[in-house]
Each structure stands twice: as structure tokens, then as C-alpha cells.
Amino acid sequence: MNKIITFSIPKTIHMRKLLFFIAVSSIIISCDQQTGGVANNSSASGADIHLYEYFNYGDTGVQMAGIKMIPVQTPEGSFNVWVKRFGNNPRIKVLLLHGGPAATHQYMEVFESFFPKEGFEFYEYDQLGCGNSDKPTDTSLWVLDRFVEEVEQVRQTIKADSTNFYILGNSWGGILGMQYALKYQNNMKSLIVANMMASCPEYGKYAEDVLAKQMDPKVLAELRAIEAKGDFDNPRYDELLFPNFYNEHICRLNPWPEPVVRAFSSLNKTIYVMMQGPSEFGIGGNLANWDIKNRLKEIRIPTLMIGAKHDTMDPKAMEEQSKIVQKGRYLYCPNGSHLAMYDDQKVFFDGVIKFIHDVDSGQFK
Numbered sequence: 001m002n003k004i005i006t007f008s009i010p011k012t013i014h015m016r017k018l019l020f021f022i023a024v025s026s027i028i029i030s031c032d033q034q035t036g037g038v039a040n041n042s043s044a045s046g047a048d049i050h051l052y053e054y055f056n057y058g059d060t061g062v063q064m065a066g067i068k069m070i071p072v073q074t075p076e077g078s079f080n081v082w083v084k085r086f087g088n089n090p091r092i093k094v095l096l097l098h099g100g101p102a103a104t105h106q107y108m109e110v111f112e113s114f115f116p117k118e119g120f121e122f123y124e125y126d127q128l129g130c131g132n133s134d135k136p137t138d139t140s141l142w143v144l145d146r147f148v149e150e151v152e153q154v155r156q157t158i159k160a161d162s163t164n165f166y167i168l169g170n171s172w173g174g175i176l177g178m179q180y181a182l183k184y185q186n187n188m189k190s191l192i193v194a195n196m197m198a199s200c201p202e203y204g205k206y207a208e209d210v211l212a213k214q215m216d217p218k219v220l221a222e223l224r225a226i227e228a229k230g231d232f233d234n235p236r237y238d239e240l241l242f243p244n245f246y247n248e249h250i251c252r253l254n255p256w257p258e259p260v261v262r263a264f265s266s267l268n269k270t271i272y273v274m275m276q277g278p279s280e281f282g283i284g285g286n287l288a289n290w291d292i293k294n295r296l297k298e299i300r301i302p303t304l305m306i307g308a309k310h311d312t313m314d315p316k317a318m319e320e321q322s323k324i325v326q327k328g329r330y331l332y333c334p335n336g337s338h339l340a341m342y343d344d345q346k347v348f349f350d351g352v353i354k355f356i357h358d359v360d361s362g363q364f365k
Helices: 013-033 104-113 143-159 170-185 198-214 216-227 235-249 258-266 269-277 294-298 317-324 346-359
Strands: 041-042 048-049 067-074 077-088 093-097 121-126 165-168 190-194 303-308 329-333
Touching: 041 269, 067 143, 077 143, 093 143, 093 170, 093 216, 104 121, 104 258, 121 143, 165 170, 165 346, 170 294, 190 269, 190 346, 198 235, 216 235, 294 317, 303 317, 303 346, 317 329
Parallel strands: 093 121, 093 165, 165 190, 190 303, 303 329
Antiparallel strands: 041 048, 067 077, 077 121
16 A cells, blocks of 8 residues: 655745745746747847747738738739748848749748748748749740839838848849849848859850869760750750759759759749750850849949859859949858858858848948
């Protein structure tokens, strides 16, 4: 049989413990009410963001995880683009512009691992024609100037302005970001260009004079023969490009991160080929002659240019661009490629986050 053992506790000790418990409980409840039931997250920029506030978007009705289909007007009618919001911070709103063109927001999902911890409000976004957005078939829509107007309509919908609007564009998204800034920088706080030169002719020359010469001559000769025939759908073309070019200069991780694989699998090839050309190995679409290098000096807002040692883009050109804009900074990723956000992740995100905090706090120089 189990015995029940009892202890006699003097009344005075019992009362003291009870009073201590009540006092501690009062402090905890008071702190809990002040922070909305969660710990206080103070960002380096000085903005105190409570978790309750960060995840409160003020939505009414059916909740959809911050996702909205935003209507955009085009010369060919109205269409909807997919945008997903993360966080609530009226001081910092970052719009992520994916590459491709038409590669989807999916590979930009990596920002979900870093930006929420900083209290940044940010938006993943599928540009018209790809991913979860409408996919009209009118090819007249796939021109740079129309995409610029699309971004402006997205900005208006998310209610961002010159006090809080940051654009971060990677690859083609960098082209779009720079072109947008040249027309609408009065609506922006800052620009981040990740892995994109300001001149497509110079990009093509770098691919030809530098990157091509790093390849096995036999592989290069076979690639050139396929290109000369225009036989880009030949499976052999990708068989050669992936191990000899993409794995060297697009993303150096093996295997590729799952979001990157999804993005490549979802790419709208019609838009991609029309604007970029059939591969990342040089450029041959309607962007082939795009060159705003001489106009970079017109960009007045704080701008971060990101280059990487193994990138398809010349890192020295990225550094030069940071000196041409009026308020520039350069971030170099020594182990990175075109997707340095993955293969040189710490350098990339430490640099991006510091830049945003510096701009927000007025400490950017």
C-alpha cells in the first residue's frame, strides 16, 4: 500500500510564499498586457515592433495569409497579379522583384528566413505572365516599360511611398528596379540591385570574353554549334549548360535549393525567350540593347549594388555602378554566384539587412 506523507507548513511561511507569488504574477501580467502577450522585438533601426503588431495587417473578412490579387491596368486590359505580404512595419516596406524574366517569386522565398526577424514588412510578387498571376497571351505586354508601370500600380496598392518603399531586384528584377527608379524614384526610399549589370551589351560581352573562355573548349564548341542551328529545344543544350554554366554561375550549391528548382520549373519560357533569349549564356531577346549605365548618375536615392565572384555579371561592373549612382554602396559576395542569396547567404543577407537598417535610421553614408 502506498503511504500518503503530509508536511506541516507554518502559516507565516505559507503566507509569505503566497504574497510573493501574487507579486510576481502581477508583474508578468503587466508586462504581458504591454507587449500584446509576446516578447518585444526591438530592431536595430530603433523601431519597436511587437509580434502582435507585426502580424496584424488590419484585414477584415476571410483571411488569406497576406495574399492579394492586385488588378493592374495594361494597354490590353486589366489583369491580376499575385502579391503576398509578410509583416506590418510602416517604416520599411520591401518589394521583391524576381528575375527571369518570368521566373516567379518562388526562389525569393528565402527572404522569409531573414526579413521577419528584422521586423521588415516585405512582399513576394509574381509579375504578370508567370507564377500565380494572370497569364495573358498577348506578346505586346512583354516589354520593360509596361512592367515598370505594373510595379508602380503595385506600389500604390500596398500604400508605399518615399518614406518607406524599398525595391530589391535580382537579375531581371534588377533591370526592372533600375528602370523603375529612373522614372519613379520620388516614390522610393531606396533601391537594392542584386546581381545585374546596367548594360546588357556589356553583360553579353562579359559572357563572351570571360565566362565562355572558362568553359571546356569542346563543350563550348558543341554549345555554339547548337546555337548556330537555333536548336535550343535540343535536350543536349541543357545537358551541357547545367553542369558547365548554370552550376558554376547561377547557383553553386549541389543540389540546388528546392525553391530554386521550383522557380526554374515554373518559368514562363515564352516571356523568358522573348525578353532574355533562350539561355542565361549571354542575352538575345528584346533586352539585348538595354543600357542605362550612363543614366545611373540620375539615381539620387540610397542604392546598394551586389556583385559576386562567380556571377554571370561582372562583379567589377557592379562595383563601378555603386560609384556612379549618387548615393551608392557595394556589397561583394566572394563565394557567391548569380543567386548569392543562397550560395553566399551570410554575406548577402548581413549586407542587405545592414544597408536597410542604415537607410532607415539615417546612418547611411
